[in-house]
Amino acid sequence: MADTDRVRWDDKYAGRPSGPPALPAVFTGYTDAIPMTGHALDVACGAGSAAVWLAERGLTVWGVDVSAVAIEQARELADRHAVSDRCRFSVADLDHGLPPGPPVEMILCHRFRDPRLYPAMVDRLTPGGLLAISVLSEAGSQPGFFRAAAGELDVAFADLQALAAGEGDGQAWLLARVKGDRR
Template sequence: MAEADGVRWDGKYSGRTAGPPCLPEVFVPYSDEFPIAGHAVELACGFGQASVWLAERGLTVEGVDVSAVAIEQAQGLAARHGVSNRCAFSVTDLDDGLPPGPPAAVILCHRFRDPTLYPAIGDRLAAGGLLAISVLSEVGAERGPFRARRGELRDAFAGLRSLAAGEGDGQAWLLARRPRS
């Protein structure tokens, strides 16, 4: 993203504070699918609520966001919940691609969409790794440049084993696992 995007997102996050650690609502019914150990990556982590939830569960978490304001809040949330030692947050421009790192047991991406990153996301998952992704969708909403077309997530991650998925009311989401072999 251009520097202007970081400034714009900083403005959206300024004056707000992080809520309690939690998964995005769409994934709450599937919380038992999330592992209790391993490395996790949260893309566009915002205030880090899901990252801290994953760390409390036992994972080591790398949370990235374009907003320095959001990252500062995420670091504070991790500290307040005693999981700073399992969370690393950084200001990252995902237009430059995924940050380097080890294969991930979990990749979580909520309300961030960049189809050019889909192959790298799938490749970054460890064998047996879990992908939890939700994006704005054209299904049940107006079309727009930031909205996924019908079937976009299913098609992009066809090589993964789908555990649950949905499209409607302007949202598309997928919970899927990379095969072990």
């Protein structure tokens, strides 16, 4: 990511107070599918509200984001909610791929889209691991560089077992498991 993009995201987060721990609204109806133990990776975690929510649920979470400002806010949020022992946050330029690490039981990716990372996300999940991804979409909106084409998530993650999905109003999302035994 260009330095100008990193600065833009830092500026965006610097002017925004961090919110309470919360799962992205698109997934709130599916909390029963979200594991309560194991490890999770929050891709483009922002200020950490979802990562801290997952840690409060019982997961050990690694959140990554390009913005150092957002990462600092995420660490502070984890401290305030007494889950810093289950949260790790790192600045990472996802243009270089997912940071290396062990397999995880869950990956959350909310409002970040880079189709080059889709195969790496699947590869990082354990058998039975859960992918929760939402992206901006052209479905019900105007085309744009950061928007997924209609059906993109279904095609990209066709090898996973879809639990729920939706597309419209400028958003596409998918909740899916890696086929195989649950760990």
